[in-house]
Amino acid sequence: MSGEDHDSNGQGVAVTGANGHLGRRLLARMPRARALVRSAAAAETIAREQPGTATDIVDYANATSMQRALAGCDCVVHLVGILKETATNRYVDAHEAACEALAAAAKANRIRRIVYLSILGSDAAASNACLASKGRAEAILHGSGVSTVVLQVPMVLGESDYASRALASRARARAAVLLRGASREQPIYAGDVIAAILAALDPQVASATLHLAGPESLSRSELTARAGNLLGKAPRIVSLPLGLALGIVGVVERLSANPPVTRAMLEVLDHDDDIDPTPACTTLGIALTPLDTTLSLVLEGART
Numbered sequence: 001m002s003g004e005d006h007d008s009n010g011q012g013v014a015v016t017g018a019n020g021h022l023g024r025r026l027l028a029r030m031p032r033a034r035a036l037v038r039s040a041a042a043a044e045t046i047a048r049e050q051p052g053t054a055t056d057i058v059d060y061a062n063a064t065s066m067q068r069a070l071a072g073c074d075c076v077v078h079l080v081g082i083l084k085e086t087a088t089n090r091y092v093d094a095h096e097a098a099c100e101a102l103a104a105a106a107k108a109n110r111i112r113r114i115v116y117l118s119i120l121g122s123d124a125a126a127s128n129a130c131l132a133s134k135g136r137a138e139a140i141l142h143g144s145g146v147s148t149v150v151l152q153v154p155m156v157l158g159e160s161d162y163a164s165r166a167l168a169s170r171a172r173a174r175a176a177v178l179l180r181g182a183s184r185e186q187p188i189y190a191g192d193v194i195a196a197i198l199a200a201l202d203p204q205v206a207s208a209t210l211h212l213a214g215p216e217s218l219s220r221s222e223l224t225a226r227a228g229n230l231l232g233k234a235p236r237i238v239s240l241p242l243g244l245a246l247g248i249v250g251v252v253e254r255l256s257a258n259p260p261v262t263r264a265m266l267e268v269l270d271h272d273d274d275i276d277p278t279p280a281c282t283t284l285g286i287a288l289t290p291l292d293t294t295l296s297l298v299l300e301g302a303r304t
Contacts, residue, residue, distance in 0.1 A: 017079035066105035091133035103144035158190025164298035171227035181221035181239030186213040186273035
């Protein structure tokens with residue numbers, strides 16, 4: 001089955017985390033793909049937005065559940081992951097345990113290719129708990145014996161997604177309060193991530209970990225100002241030191257069982273993204289959307 005076949009219909013492809021922004025976007029390109037989700041509510045979202053899509057409710061960390069869901073498939077796009085860890089949703093369960101179950105199910109079903117969406121900077125040796133967990137998950141899939149392409153990506157910007165709405169909100173504000181405004185961002189358009197996933201399904205692409213990002217790396221302050229300019233705004237940038245933000249969040253973590261933000265989250269968001277995406281783009285045969293075009297697309301609905 002070629003990458004072009006997958007692009008046209010998705011026959012034989014299972015998508016985990018299919019109810020997320022990227023998952024729904026991928027299903028729109030592959031109407032015959034199988035959507036794997038965790039809840040009835042997520043399945044209803046798929047049924048409403050992608051009528052006719054085959055959908056299974058599964059336990060991602062249960063190999064038996066995954067094996068049943070993958071019956072008849074030959075490829076899996078694994079989009080499951082978390083940025084914020086809670087007492088009931090730990091990194092080890094969302095990342096490592098899910099990839100252990102996927103690896104076992106994939107081998108049992110003779111899956112020929114897994115495409116795993118990870119985070120730029122993920123490494124089992126990372127000091128950050130989230131990035132280290134994602135790095136261990138990548139290693140589990142690469143060591144499974146199933147051909148795996150890992151796509152490490154930074155901030156993804158797509159129409160109507162959370163990251164784009166948050167960027168638009170900061171860009172429209174009189175004063176935009178940022179975590180370490182000098183932090184390097186290299187946002188990538190959601191459509192480019194979908195193109196990369198589809199290309200990675202092609203068996204001619206060798207197993208690898210590919211580092212993919214947008215065409216420009218710029219500071220968080222510069223990105224906010226650039227978005228503001230496109231919206232006809234000129235926000236005053238207020239940059240908070242990382243140490244201060246981590247200290248405040250640390251206090252909140254001690255006082256709340258489920259804080260809105262965690263130190264591990266902040267550290268991932270503060271990660272400096274500044275890579276050359278050319279090797280990944282060459283391997284996958286894709287072209288990146290220019291940053292200004294991306295911002296115009298994702299901020300269009302936020303214009304005032």
